[in-house]
Amino acid sequence: MFKAADYVVRQVVSPEIGKDLIDWGLKAIGVELAWQKTKGEGIKVAILDTGIDEDHPDLIDNVKEYIDFTNSPSQYEDMQGHGTHVAGIVAAMDNGIGMVGVAPKAELYCAKVLGDNGKGGFEAMIRGIKWAIDRKVDIISMSLGTSSRPPEVLYQVIKQATAQGIVFVAATGNENSQVCYPAAYDEVIAVSAVDENMQHPQFSNHGIENEICAPGVNILSTYKEGHYARLSGTSMATPIISGAIALILARYKQLHNGAKPSVSAVHELLQHMVKDLGAQGRDEVYGAGIINLALLP
Template structure:
């Protein structure tokens, strides 16, 4: 069984630095992240990015990366040869340093597990190992911008349930085939994320269905990339870490308000669902789920 990236395309490679300020991508603005930053920037929340590895020395990532691991046997180790994992990591927690870009939760902690090979594909065994590692590290959130249209073995679902029972919020991409929601996003224990474009319209590549739970910007998203660079990518891969970053802000804010307590998993799911602005048909629908994440609603 093969899992693939939930990335649609690379539009362009951007210069390796930008001009003296943190670039705030249109997607972050669309979910009202700057309003949330007045209350929290996600400090101390642990987010596992299970992907193609990470460019661990990237100036916009290094400070927030707490641990990396390779589960693919790549000769490059946990280094991100593909670029996809680094892009997702930057969307979640690009460092606030007046250089390059900034992530949704710029003070969150990143645990980057390489579960997809240098060609962007992988098997369920490597992803199983990555999920087990994330559980062992006690992360708060697992973000997976990957998917398979084939149903994985029951062992895979059982591990997802174990992560859920460990109070880990699991977020995954619906996929990019303009079809039905793929695994692992299809599991009830996982928040399934679809993508919208700059007009906040359903992205034409994004998978959909009533299992789709929430939507976020996923077209022409600028973030960190391999070799210290930056890129503009599209896909439900980009929408997924957007929601993972939002979840990090929610958890951090909850801890601030409730003396360090972490919300129980069901409460975290419900908070995410409620912090949305309805799009498309009234109420939950196949294209947008509950709607687009809206961090202006952060208490």
């Protein structure tokens, strides 16, 4: 059984209309410098989560497809707010409303694999990944996890997608414990969180699988029913990395006549686009460090 990585609603907010707020988490990773080169044009990001508020004014143009694999009474609608928050961090529109995502020109494909209670089975996850493969997405972002090792069939479908060039990004988890699955798989980029002081929050999981970190405390994004909220968790750090990878892929295509880097090349690029935190070099708490998009070539 998977569940959404637990999170805390700090406050539901109403950002100023007519102004796109660039949240502290985006400023901390140098996103404004990266935007001078790309905003993620043409990159497809699948969000596997609790559904989507597809009519949210900051998401409506970027949400291209959505589907429910949970048989929830609400169908694809996001009753939790979690999936909508994650989607906004990746690609909320730069439209003078509310806030803006890391890659505001990226396309979103949202699969509801967690039910209205925030939990879901392995079958829904597998179906969601296969659906994303069929849509030829570039990135699959998963702010969810389980502490127990999933059945082998899930790992095989992740390997299948990776072989087709899809980059997986997942949350390490929020139990101050070991890295959960699917983030613990070698093929998946495992993301931990930092706070505004670039410190490790007590909730963020850690371990040798941890690859990179990103802001994950008090992060502003879109929320259910057209609202906005500030939430905390590795669930919020994960889509920051997914959005960052969308920018990296879009920029790579600009520089290489439309060519796409291999998944292993993306992992390698991330290791060199960081500011080291904690112990020198890669460590179990911060991974290689915090993503630094100011280093985008």
